[in-house]
Amino acid sequence: MASIPAVLRSEWTKIRTVSSTSWTLISALVVTVALGAALSALLNSTFGDLSPTQRLTFDPTYTSFSGMVLGQLAMVVFGVLVVGSEYSSGMIRNSLAAVPQRGTFLFGKILVAGVLALVVGLVTGFLAFFLGQALLGDHGTDIGEPNVLRAVIGSGLYMALIAVFSMGVAAMLRSSILSLGILMPFFFLVSQILSAVPVAKDVARYFPDQAGSKIMRVVPDALSPDKAPYGPWTGLGIMVLWVVAALVGGYVVMKKRDA
Numbered sequence: 368m369a370s371i372p373a374v375l376r377s378e379w380t381k382i383r384t385v386s387s388t389s390w391t392l393i394s395a396l397v398v399t400v401a402l403g404a405a406l407s408a409l410l411n412s413t414f415g416d417l418s419p420t421q422r423l424t425f426d427p428t429y430t431s432f433s434g435m436v437l438g439q440l441a442m443v444v445f446g447v448l449v450v451g452s453e454y455s456s457g458m459i460r461n462s463l464a465a466v467p468q469r470g471t472f473l474f475g476k477i478l479v480a481g482v483l484a485l486v487v488g489l490v491t492g493f494l495a496f497f498l499g500q501a502l503l504g505d506h507g508t509d510i511g512e513p514n515v516l517r518a519v520i521g522s523g524l525y526m527a528l529i530a531v532f533s534m535g536v537a538a539m540l541r542s543s544i545l546s547l548g549i550l551m552p553f554f555f556l557v558s559q560i561l562s563a564v565p566v567a568k569d570v571a572r573y574f575p576d577q578a579g580s581k582i583m584r585v586v587p588d589a590l591s592p593d594k595a596p597y598g599p600w601t602g603l604g605i606m607v608l609w610v611v612a613a614l615v616g617g618y619v620v621m622k623k624r625d626a
Contacts, residue, residue, distance in 0.1 A: 374466055374475035382480060388448050392483070395441035395526065396491045400498060402434030407499035407507075414506050426586035427508045428518045431499025435522065435583070436555075438491065439529045439576065442484060443550045446533025449480040450617075451543030469621045473538060477614065481531045488526030492519050514585045514599075521582030521603065528603075529554075532575055532610045538617025541624075572596065579606030 382388050407430050417425065453459040466472040496519045500507035510516055537546040554576050561571040571577055572595070581587070581595060581602030588594055597605070 371471060371475065374471055375479055377465070378476045378479040381476075382449060382483065385448075385452065387452075388445055391441050391445040391448065392487045395438045395445065396487060396494070398441060399432070399434040399438030399491050399526075400495045402437060403431045403495040404434075404498045404502055406433040407431055407502040411503045411506055424586055424588065425506070426584055427500060427503050427506060428496065428515050428585045429583055430503065431496045432492070432518075432522050432583050434495065435525070435580070436559075439526065440551060440555060442488075442526050442530040443533045443554060444547065445484065446480065446530035447537045447543050447546045447550065449476060449530075450534045450537035451541070451546055454541045455543050470618060473618055473621050474614075477531060477534050480534060481527055484530035485523060485527035488530075489520065489523030491526060492522035495522070508585070512585075517599070518583050518585050521599065524603065525579050525582060525606070528579060528606055528610050529576070532606075532613050535610065535613025535615075535617040539613070539620045541620070573605055575606045575609035578602040578609075 407427075410430055414422070414425075453462055462472060463469065466475075496510070496515075500509075508515055510519065533546065533550055536550060537543065540546045540549070558571060558574045558576050561567040561574075562577055564571075578597070579602060581597070582599045584599060587598065595602075
């Protein structure tokens with residue numbers, strides 16, 4: 368029986384020695400910070416063109432996280448590769464031979480990768496916030512303002528949860544290609560499109576990305592004409608439920624199916 372510390376060390380070694388996982392985390396940070404900075408600078412220069420309503424509901428904190436739309440896709444790739452690469456390379460047989468306790472193997476992998484994603488997410492969130500506020504100039508806000516620190520920390524939690532959700536999906540599908548083929552269009556296209564369609568947006572609000580992103584907002588209904596039916600912490604809770612469901616599904620599949 369493999370000990371938990373040994374499993375954690377093994378998973379840490381796998382993650383840090385595979386260049387693709389490192390580069391996806393770096394990409395998540397760079398894309399999120401760079402795009403958020405660009406849009407913050409753009410809004411600062413065009414703030415006078417906004418309507419009175421848009422100015423009143425302007426959320427400088429959430430503007431800093433504009434790059435999250437693309438940055439979260441890098442986190443999806445990271446989460447999928449952490450789990451799916453074992454199946455595509457055939458290493459899953461060796462891994463399960465070394466750690467027959469499949470629950471210990473799966474959740475050890477998720478714990479290590481999840482903590483790493485959280486650290487990167489928090490660093491990304493704080494960098495994006497401070498750079499974005501600097502570029503917003505007089506239209507920016509301060510970390511000490513009400514709910515701003517919650518939103519910044521929430522951005523890191525959001526990125527970590529996206530990665531962990533993707534790990535659960537990859538464990539269920541047991542294929543990197545299939546997992547990416549479903550998750551990438553879902554987060555980048557389907558969720559975004561449905562949230563803008565009147566007959567579908569009431570359902571899209573409860574998708575993991577739509578619900579979880581509420582934690583990054585200081586102005587609850589910024590950039591949206593409709594009042595959200597829940598607050599930031601409830602939204603994060605909805606996202607956590609999606610993550611738990613994906614992890615349970617991944618565990619059940621791994622427990623019942625052969626490597």
